[in-house]
Amino acid sequence: MSVLVGEDTRVLVQGLGKQGRFHAGKMIEYGTKLVAGVKPGSAGTKILDIPMFNTCETAVRETGADTSIIFVPAAYTADAILEAADSGIRLVVCITEGIPILDMVKVHRALDGFDTRLIGPNCPGIISPGKTKIGIMPASIHKKGNIGVMSRSGTLTYEVVAQLTALGLGQSTCIGLGGDPLPGTSFVDGLELFQQDPDTHGVVMIGEIGGSGEEEAAEFIKAGGFTKPVAAFIAGRTAPPGKRMGHAGAIISGGKGTAEAKVRALKEAAVEVADSPALIGHAMKRVMEARQ
């Protein structure tokens, strides 16, 4: 098993520009069931052999797509997310970066009325190695296994996954939560999902400065909501307050969201926090071995 996605996940793509096409091709290579593309005025045509539709609604009706991946430009992303939700898509994976925050406030309010989960925005997507890849992560570093990975950062996740794979720790599912301040899926959401998955034996959390998602996860673990081993790393110990460190969500404001506070909260929840980002894989290996 895996969480949220699997071999049978049927994916539609919103936004088949240069980036979208490139990554759609890579997903098909991986074996992902990419069943539809959506672009107004494109019905009846094909891109990369994927049948195109004018609307999400027709694409879902005719192909049975249940998951969407979004590459459309930031100005149109709010519309794309809600179109997917309104068409019955149950999982929306939003890769797009740079969406105005007030657009996302409205999107979250509107999503309350749908049974749709959002992953991202500003994320690398989700992969269940050996089954499906709905995202932009390099496939070669992944290996099928029993570690769940959740992260607010793209490339740092690749670094960590490469470390895990090198140590023989394969992954059940890797979820990119995204670097935006209002993510659709939080660390707590991910922990709830991984707790239910018998094939996930332990979880790596890669957090960073800003917000309180890591602290909430620590509380959740402390309260007994997650009982499997957890290793973590928090990026941004050297980040100055008040400065946005690349990601829109990576900012210490009003003294809140510091790396120190997050590390402290996680350690209090008995999470193995790696001091060095080069040793996150080792931290995971250590806690897995300690549990055996």
Place this chain on the structure above:
Amino acid sequence: MKLHEFQAKKVLADYLVPVPQGKVAETPAAARDAAHALGGKVVVKAQIHAGGRGKAGGVKVVLGPDEAQRAAAAILGKPLVTKQTGPEGKVVKRVLVEKASEIEQELYLGMLVDREARSVVMMASSEGGMEIEEVASRSPEKILKEWIDPVVGFMPYQANRMADGLGLAKDFGSKLWELGTNLYKAMLGCDASLVEINPLALVAGGFLAVDAKVNLDDNGLFRHPKLAEMRDKAEEDPRESRARDSNLSYVGLQGKIGCMVNGAGLAMATMDLVKLEGAEPANFLDVGGGITSERVAEAFDILMDDQRVEAILVNIFGGIVRCDVIAEGITAATRNRKIDVPLIARLDGTNVEQGRKILEESDLEVTYAANFADAAKKAVEAIGGAS
């Protein structure tokens, strides 16, 4: 993006938020004229992108044109050091001359996005004039909050609840609703990430925004070209300003190791590793996904221009970013300009062999690192070890 007080007030006035009558002056003589035109008691306020101006002597209440001219002369063209500017301060290039008002009471009113609630929160406090963070840590019960549902906006009952909590007279509920609604419209209308009136004054039975702060969401700027023109480059760190012009994600810091990395998380983690090895990074720099060799060259040039930098650390885990594009950018940046600091590179992922080959065929002296911990270690060794 930050706005100056005078810009913020202009924006808020467009949304019918009451602000004092005022004029911007760049010379003492202009300040004099402004004071003359306004008449009576005026306030001369230094315009810089930093708070704490009052305590630092950047705000003066004066009587008449002569005093206004003197007050402006005392602060214009000189650095103003407040607790938010750092020790070097910020040079005052403009003052805002405003009509002084008879203030009965000072309040705080602000609005920002609450990440946990995923909605806009309106905050009010009777502790006007104090920094909200200070109030939050000292007496959090004094901050009243109302979360705004984007479907219905700021509701009258919320304004009443807030006015009641602030201990205002009965008719202020509807006045606060009007003000709050206009402030919310301003926030939506310019894609602001923060709108703050502090202090919000009670004057002659109404409200007046004595000070105003507006921060714009950079991601929303594409919808507001007029607001984007309000950017004041002189207020920015010159390194950051140049990076911003090239659309690079860069934050200037004080250490000696210049860093070039792909991905924000990896960039932060690289800085953290430098710190673990006992040194400090000179910057945060994420070259991002869709990077071209021209922009890599520009990024590399910014690092070479930085007088603080004593070694450059390149850490690339290629995914979308290709190592050969990075290598081409670096060689282009160093073609017409000798690099006079050690260069340490860790390249991994997409097209790593091509990337290495390009660097090896150039005249550059590169110290290669096997992984990213090794890269940080070698960079710190290159500046003579931990400090």
